[in-house]
Amino acid sequence: MTTLRFDLRDPPPGAAVLRAEVRAFLAGHAPGWTPEVRARSWMGFDRDFSRAVGARGWIGMCWPKHYGGAERSFLERNIVLEEMLAAGAPVGAHWIGDRQSGPLILRLGTEAQREKFLPRIASGDFAFCIGLSEPDSGSDLASLRTRADRVDGGWKLNGRKIWTTFGHLCDWMIALVRTSPAPEGGSKHQGLSQVLVDLKAPGVTIRPIRDLVGEQGFNEITFDDVLLPEDALVGQEGAGWAQATSELAFERSGPDRYLSSHPLLEAGRDALREDAAAAPALGREVARLWTLRAMSTAVAGMLQDGADPVRQAALVKDLGNDFEQALPGAMRALMDTDAMPEEMRRMHAYLTQITPTFSLRGGTREIMRGIIARELGLR
């Protein structure tokens, strides 16, 4: 058994300046955010805000300038992400494009795909969603059944995706679909491909699903003979599984896996400033936060170095989800909800209902722990 390595990283040069720029920018927008918006974290969708972020060069920051990027480092990007989440900014409209879809297109897309999509993701104009889960395929994702069949000039898409966050608000989906049957007796991971789906295309039906807070957070999206052009394919036909799983370290290790409840901790600290008896419990949460931040930053550094810390990412996600999920309970243990200041009470109420999702989205707790167990040599 080898212990997972986490090499600590110093902040990149210019970190403090960049942080100050982001903070000044956020201060201009923050007055418009209700407690619910801040509690929603990266599940808050606001296109105008995303366009403003894009105008500052903070979407697709690490991409080549030619594609609308800013050629900044991964650790610099990490600073922007941290600041946005810590402030509870509604980053949802560009979060997926910046975190996953854009990097995928940059890495594996054709030149035409890069030219078409990347600048518009970076400007905040194109919002992307993730089409993985299906009614019968969740953790066992490779069992998915949505299929794209070759037709003249492209593909014909049939099937159904579910739990698609912001599907009703987004422009594009990158879907993992079956493009050829799994080989007889072979692995079901073969024959899968990633395709770009225009959500306005004929044959796409989007049905809203209300979540615990009563909002239309996600959707069921049905495809009935949706025609996709030839160039809808991203990367290699049949290599979809490997492509999708190679994004996982990016998807799972970021500050969005431990800062989802952060604005509540800020409010709690403010409300409990004078309460000496609350110091140990507050300090405990802060110690945990500090540790997670060191771990997550270490993974960002490894990604910057071109390593593939997919197992470290699973580990940080699991620890981080536990932390952000338990935070409302920790605050409630310090203060009766009716004694909380209104801002805090509203964030607490919102987060109480939304925190169960933290250890589901992006792969469940049990799946993360299974990945760690495999690393330990137990599976």
Add this chain to the structure above:
Amino acid sequence: MDATIGAELADQVARALSGVADVATLRALEAGAFPDAAWSALDGLGLATALVPEAQGGAGLGLADVVPLLEALGHAGAPVPLAEGIGAAALLAAAGIAPPDGVLTFAAAGAPVPWGRHAAHVALVDGARVALHAAGSLRWTEAANIAREPRDTPAPAGVPIAEGTLPNVWGHDAARALTAVIRSAQIAGALQAALALAVEHARTRKQFGRPIGAFQAVQQQLAVFAAEASAASVAAAAAARAADARGLAEAAFEIGCAKVAGGEAAAKGAAVAHQVLAAMGITEEHALHHLTRRLWSWREEGGSERFWAARIGTIVQGAQGPLWGFLTSRDQEPAA
């Protein structure tokens, strides 16, 4: 800090201890015998002055450089007081006192002295004052922590051999803070050792016709353990870097965070390890028995989770502006 130095030192310690520090060594130690073989194996490496500045004849390393070494010691159950000696030498040198050879230890004045009865010299730290005593000149009351490691109390001392004052950056709680860093790193090392034992057991112990590690309930517990062990290790390393950059006093926040992370990981890891090893881990013939009692002991020393959490809480309650601003203000941006 150069990561390869740390790894090399850790390697040296692990190699020196192999064969001279096993369960029998720890049992003998707990029965009162000083592990001479382990001590001579390590003493020859000249690690005791690792933190002493080069100008004073030491290696001039930082705490971050020695964290891996401290982890390696913890991995072996810290059978000898090398960590205490490294800490004491650092304190003495900072106070302008040449560290003596031989078994050396330190403690805050009034606190139990680790390994006191076995030491030749003791550095007692009272606020910023450091006093070097010959151990034989003190009257000792022997006691032990729950790992049965010697934790002895000296009677109010006679005349010290030498006295000095710590520079301001060491603060007025340097012995506790330094102990906290050392124990955090040792906890991280002991957790790795306990995790390895538990994983090995899960892979080899068979029940119901298969290795118990094939049961998902066992796998998931061990995954939690592994995550906690990683957190403890990262936190110890990060605290040491903060202490190197700003001095112990100004790194109290980070040191406290590391001690909280280590203490919580110690509790969770020990619980999982005992569950997975079941009866086997309880017997004193098994290494786990010695590791978990050290985990429970070390989390108390240099300040418990509660102690440090309270201090961290007080710091953040008093911090100006957003908590997040406070946290990030502690980042160490390298000079351009």
